[in-house]
Amino acid sequence: MGVMRFQILPAETLNDWPEVHRAYITGFDRHVFPTQIEVEGNLIICQRPHSDSGKLHVAFPVEQYGRPVLNTTSLRERDEPYLLPLELARGKIAELRDQSSAWEIIHMEIPASFRQAEHQAFQLLARALSLQDDQEQCCRLACQALTAACHASDLLMKSYTDQRMAVCHRAPSNPPAPLGCALPWGEMNDNAQQMFCSTFQAAAIPIEWKRVEPVEGRYDWEVIDQLVDCCTDHRQLPRGGPLIDLGAGGLPNWLQQWEHDILNMQSFVCDWVETAVSRYQGRIRLWEVSAYGNTGGALALSEEHRLGLVARTLETASRNDDDAQLFIRVDQPWGDYQARGQHRLSPFQFVDAVIRSNLGLAGVNLEINVGYFPQGTLSRDMLSFSRLIDYWSTLGIQLHVTLAFPSSSTDDPLANRDLEVATPVWRKPCSEDVQAEWIETYVPLLMAKPAVTGVYWTHLSDVFPHRFPHAGLVRPDGTPKPAYEALRKQVNFGHG
Structure with missing residues (x-):
């Protein structure tokens, strides 16, 4: 000791x-x-x-x-x-x-x-x-x-x-990373759709297993089809997924009966990945195949089983669309969660093991949720962010970064009840203006990093059910927060 x-x-x-x-x-x-x-x-x-x-x-x-x-x-x-x-x-x-x-x-x-x-x-x-x-x-x-x-x-x-x-700006062949945002699961009104399409160049489409197939064998593609059509009509780059969410509550409830039968579970998982990728082949070229494999929480899956599932799903997606770019998402990329002693692999080691399997991994999505507990990260300065990106860039693959930052520390009835805002979040007490200031400080840095090929905001609107409390760019009443305009400025600044 x-x-x-x-x-x-x-x-x-x-x-x-x-x-x-x-x-x-x-x-x-x-x-x-x-x-x-x-x-x-x-x-x-x-x-x-x-x-x-x-x-x-x-x-x-x-x-x-x-x-x-x-x-x-x-x-x-x-x-x-x-x-x-x-x-x-x-x-x-x-x-x-x-x-x-x-x-x-x-x-x-x-x-x-x-x-x-x-x-x-x-x-x-x-x-x-x-x-x-x-x-x-x-x-x-x-x-x-x-x-x-x-x-x-x-x-x-x-x-x-x-x-x-x-x-x-001087080298058009090396532009800043495009800015994207996750679309909500639901129908956006015309105003929300216009706000999204006029600001973001990329869209994260929530093709999530537990929503599409809530009952075994019964698929509901209507919402996803509408979102894909919207991206196509407005010439936005769609990223589908995460197809497999290995975090707590991320898999369909009906899959629980197979949690101790890993072979049968892998069969169900791969069938779902094959179904989703085949349906949108040619329309979605960027897939986030799995998420939270490094931290886990889904069912009774061990770290070894999660790593195996990530590998199998990548293999399945690659086999069904060999032109697709495949990503996986890791959260808490500094590895803070390892301090609890429940994980053997660091997030970097987890991704490195996947790369060494030679399954066609094109990139990793680093999820950074500042100010949330227990599945978030504490505040860090810009230098820490820069050094983190430089460290992950040594893997030699593309980096996406997905960000969340709260605009309030009050209760959010539409957010995940297992998450709370851990105050103090940053330099000043939580507010909408502070959320906008944080965006203006950190997003340009991430867009400027050579290894980063996409910067995404965790969700557009607090109107729809969401994971992180008060992280949206739009209030529950449908009006934009200052953070929305802050991101619009970054798009204009980053692309001249």
């Missing part, structure tokens, strides 16, 4: 900091160790199965920046506790220097404002390091260094985004 201890001053910080219990430690390969967190006084005690060096990741309060997930540098175990703010400041500044140096090597222009802010952060860190005998003063200066480092990070990432977009 490995144990690492971190001290936090003032101790009152722990009084209103529930995110500390979601902290975890990663190894040199980014693998998340199962991590148990205990708080004793002003000490945070992290226990894990191994005693190797590691980085602590925790959502930490930073003035003006909310509670972004920050990480330390790689630390060894020792009897004396580490000062948490000091180690987080050291980790953030090291990350900034590493990234800015990497971009300098490829001749990216590093703005003077970043260098000034980074220098200020380093000076504050140096002062904190020199005052470790006065722990309260050391922690205070380290927190100031974190604020300065987060400001420097924003300056660097905004400069990167602007420079990447400028390159995209």
Whole structure:
């Protein structure tokens, strides 16, 4: 059993900091160790199965920046506790220097404002390091260094985004990623349809098994046919699926009788995939074959069984339409969920195993749901998003990103009752304006990343039943939120 201890001053910080219990430690390969967190006084005690060096990741309060997930540098175990703010400041500044140096090597222009802010952060860190005998003063200066480092990070990432977009505009052969959104299961009125078609270049069509075949052998294709026709009429790029939802409640209820008979279950699953792909062959060329195979929750399927089902469904889809581009979706792509110790494979390892099976996987859809619990992710800054995309791009396949962010923390009667908004979500309290500001901050960055070939919003409207509370771009009364206009601006900006 490995144990690492971190001290936090003032101790009152722990009084209103529930995110500390979601902290975890990663190894040199980014693998998340199962991590148990205990708080004793002003000490945070992290226990894990191994005693190797590691980085602590925790959502930490930073003035003006909310509670972004920050990480330390790689630390060894020792009897004396580490000062948490000091180690987080050291980790953030090291990350900034590493990234800015990497971009300098490829001749990216590093703005003077970043260098000034980074220098200020380093000076504050140096002062904190020199005052470790006065722990309260050391922690205070380290927190100031974190604020300065987060400001420097924003300056660097905004400069990167602007420079990447400028390159995209100069090179028509390398445009920004198209912007898409998931269509609702139901008939949209003329106003909603016009809003969708005038804004988005791509559409995620919810060809979901439990909706199309709620009773074994009885298919209802009417809604899907209408949505496919709508995309065809408006020349939008359709992406069908996910055909197989391996998350909790994602499969038809009638399939439960086969949950302990994996061979028969595979037969039913493959028959459904073959039916759906064959029906829309030539009309849908982009398929999201499965979703949530990495986290699971459907029936009693083990990680091994889920991986096998993902492979079989890809094989079936490829066999029935060899011209189709096949994707799978993973959620929580930073791998936070591994801290609970219930999963052996990281999300990256899960997808890598599928790629190595040589089944024709064209890409992966990274689902990032900020501010939701338990199936969401904590807030992170733009640099963390950028480094995540760079890491996943090493797989050499296309990346899609599907985003969700709430506009309110109140109850949402049409949302999944197992999900709630975990406040604070970002830098400011939850509101429609903050949702729009988040979109204006993160969506341009993702559209500018070379490996990203599609950025999607989780759902259009809160009028229809949906998964994530208050994540829609349209209010329940049918009027657009500020987030809708924010996304419209990104389409215009991204495509000149």
